[in-house]
Amino acid sequence: MVRGIALSVFSAVLFSFLYYYASLMWPLSGEVVFGWRMLLTMPCVGLFLLFSGDWRHIAAIYTDLKHRPKLWWGLPLSAALVGVQLWIFMWAPINGRGLPVSLGYFMMPLVLVVIGRFFYQERPTRIQWMAVGLAAIGVSNEVWQAGGVSWETLVVALGYPAYFVWRKSLSTDNLGGLWCDMLLIMPVAAWFVLSVEQPFAAFAERPVLWPLVIGLGTVSALALVCYILASRLLPFSLFGLLGYVEPVLLVVVSLILGETIQASEWPTYIAIWLAVGLLILEGVRRIYLFKRYPFDASLSSNEPL
Numbered sequence: 001m002v003r004g005i006a007l008s009v010f011s012a013v014l015f016s017f018l019y020y021y022a023s024l025m026w027p028l029s030g031e032v033v034f035g036w037r038m039l040l041t042m043p044c045v046g047l048f049l050l051f052s053g054d055w056r057h058i059a060a061i062y063t064d065l066k067h068r069p070k071l072w073w074g075l076p077l078s079a080a081l082v083g084v085q086l087w088i089f090m091w092a093p094i095n096g097r098g099l100p101v102s103l104g105y106f107m108m109p110l111v112l113v114v115i116g117r118f119f120y121q122e123r124p125t126r127i128q129w130m131a132v133g134l135a136a137i138g139v140s141n142e143v144w145q146a147g148g149v150s151w152e153t154l155v156v157a158l159g160y161p162a163y164f165v166w167r168k169s170l171s172t173d174n175l176g177g178l179w180c181d182m183l184l185i186m187p188v189a190a191w192f193v194l195s196v197e198q199p200f201a202a203f204a205e206r207p208v209l210w211p212l213v214i215g216l217g218t219v220s221a222l223a224l225v226c227y228i229l230a231s232r233l234l235p236f237s238l239f240g241l242l243g244y245v246e247p248v249l250l251v252v253v254s255l256i257l258g259e260t261i262q263a264s265e266w267p268t269y270i271a272i273w274l275a276v277g278l279l280i281l282e283g284v285r286r287i288y289l290f291k292r293y294p295f296d297a298s299l300s301s302n303e304p305l
Helices: 002-025 030-052 055-065 070-094 098-119 126-146 151-170 175-194 201-205 209-233 236-242 245-256 263-292
Strands: none
Touching: 002 030, 002 070, 002 209, 002 236, 002 245, 030 055, 030 070, 030 175, 030 209, 055 070, 055 175, 070 098, 070 151, 070 175, 098 126, 098 151, 098 245, 098 263, 126 263, 201 209
């Protein structure tokens, strides 16, 4: 378990470093950085699939294409949904919008609670509903102060859950499905890289971009592999709790890059952070109870607390 925790935390550190890394790649735009990331990460993930034995998921999807016409348009839609998320992750820190995107990552698990209730008939606990209520207070403050929640926050907070729901409906919610999404993103990534005027002129003016681009692909692939390995070594509940490390680090990176939380925004951030804190406390409580009473089925149910 220690190894799994170390891998999970390390992947969060790598993803947050990637957030900062994008700012080093000037004068490349966020779209070009995103394109290079995809072009270099997808082959690395493919090699991991081959050596880990997960290539069978790709074969299964290929077989399903012959019998499930839905996949012919469902997979491109899945690729589009995750492609937007991967793009905004690279675009935001370059364009001074890292904090709104990090807020979206904090809100995402709260949106998943609501989706679980209305899409999958799950029964959120009282603590989960309290967390959703706090998030609603935070969103209300943002609407009141700024006239609405930023589009960057909404893209992450609503877009990622939509992607998860869609992949589940396609039965491609595995690493093979993600690789297929990345494969379908390749033409768009190549277009981002090559469509700009003189695509390699920046590299001639700033030769350090070549090792930076290679490092971008290396860090991205390593972060994803560590994340996948951690998910296989840790209990689901603990793995989920460690997932909150990354958005915390994204906030830190955004502040390092010079962004600031305005006075009017603090109530929103505090409410969302308190909501996430409630989810973390509930998760810790369940892990503790499960260790004490591992055969108590009620601990894995959705009974209200």
